[in-house]
């Protein structure tokens with residue numbers, strides 16, 4: 001099901017020995033103003049761009065890449081994708097944009113042990129994840145992109161600059177790694193993550209009317225039960241303080 005609903009396309013991640021994030025492409029194809037949400041793991045850029053082209057989308061119509069957050073499994077193949085789509089802007093929440101511009105990769109790797117493991121496994125040089133960010137999101141923006149409306153919500157806790165994208169009309173939520181299907185939530189033990197903050201973010205997402213949940217990993221859900229996010233937040237609340 002590559003087109004989840006009109007103007008929302010799904011390119012599933014291809015997990016390796018570490019996960020590869022899903023990519024979503026948002027925007028009406030007639031608008032010629034499409035956005036890629038997240039990139040994925042190192043080595044997956046060719047597959048992701050090829051999948052976008054197979055959907056009939058012209059790369060010149062892809063105007064920007066919006067990151068839900070900058071963990072390695074989401075940003076790993078950003079350079080590969082930008083090589084193919086060099087004109088695309090990069091939009092990241094300010095809390096992760098500034099470290100990214102300064103070459104501070106603590107959020108990218110999440111923990112020191114993981115940094116040295118991945119650098120040797122994938123041959124990544126120090127500073128490999130230094131990017132200029134074209135637009136620093138704050139949360140609260142009402143984006144008019146691709147002839148659709150997407151609200152930006154700042155939902156920290158899994159990482160400091162996690163955002164969710166919400167389309168109120170179609171009740172579509174793209175929450176990154178904050179909440180998944182099957183009552184799972186993002187981990188909260190990595191750099192600048194925090195359980196209590198994640199709980200607050202989940203409670204705020206729980207107030208939204210969501211029918212289609214498009215997380216960073218695992219299943220997508222097209223007929224989300226009413227109150228799903230709120231009950232997920234409540235189940236996890238005792239562990240999030």
Ligand SMILES: [Zn+2]
Pocket residue numbers: 069071158177186
């Ligand atoms: Zn993550």
Ligand SMILES: [Zn+2]
Pocket residue numbers: 019021071073074177216217
């Ligand atoms: Zn992830």
